[in-house]
Amino acid sequence: MGSKSDMPVMENCIKTLEEFGVPYEVKVLSAHRTIDEVLAFCERAEEEYDVIIAAAGYAAHLGGVIAAKTVLPVIGVPLDASPLKGVDSLLSIVQMPSGIPVATVTIGKAGAKNAAVLAVEIMAIKYPELREKLKAYREEMKRKVLEG
Numbered sequence: 001m002g003s004k005s006d007m008p009v010m011e012n013c014i015k016t017l018e019e020f021g022v023p024y025e026v027k028v029l030s031a032h033r034t035i036d037e038v039l040a041f042c043e044r045a046e047e048e049y050d051v052i053i054a055a056a057g058y059a060a061h062l063g064g065v066i067a068a069k070t071v072l073p074v075i076g077v078p079l080d081a082s083p084l085k086g087v088d089s090l091l092s093i094v095q096m097p098s099g100i101p102v103a104t105v106t107i108g109k110a111g112a113k114n115a116a117v118l119a120v121e122i123m124a125i126k127y128p129e130l131r132e133k134l135k136a137y138r139e140e141m142k143r144k145v146l147e148g
Contacts, residue, residue, distance in 0.1 A: 002056035030062065038066065052074045077111045
């Protein structure tokens with residue numbers, strides 16, 4: 001995430017990853033204020049991770065910078081951190097140039113949770129046990145809706 005102040009939103013992501021038993025690391029890196037550290041992270045990312053979730057507000061370039069420097073799937077979470085209520089972040093993340101995609105989820109807490117679920121779906125290609133957990137997760141959501 002781009003700032004420590006993003007943690008209250010990203011707790012939804014962390015909680016969801018924990019529910020699926022997916023190991024994770026939390027890093028505070030800014031595409032603008034800590035670019036050298038972001039680039040160093042990218043240099044070793046492919047050896048250490050399967051998917052990267054990048055949350056940022058305002059100009060929200062973190063996911064795009066990471067996507068430009070690695071071939072790992074990058075999921076961007078736009079944060080409601082500016083007077084534009086996250087719309088600026090959403091557009092910054094989703095409007096990537098051809099060939100350097102960043103998967104983009106909705107703004108804020110729902111997006112943080114969806115980023116975790118999307119990461120698990122991507123990882124389920126490699127780890128079949130996650131596919132089974134996803135099926136159970138969907139069944140539980142269905143049960144909750146039907147029980148009202």
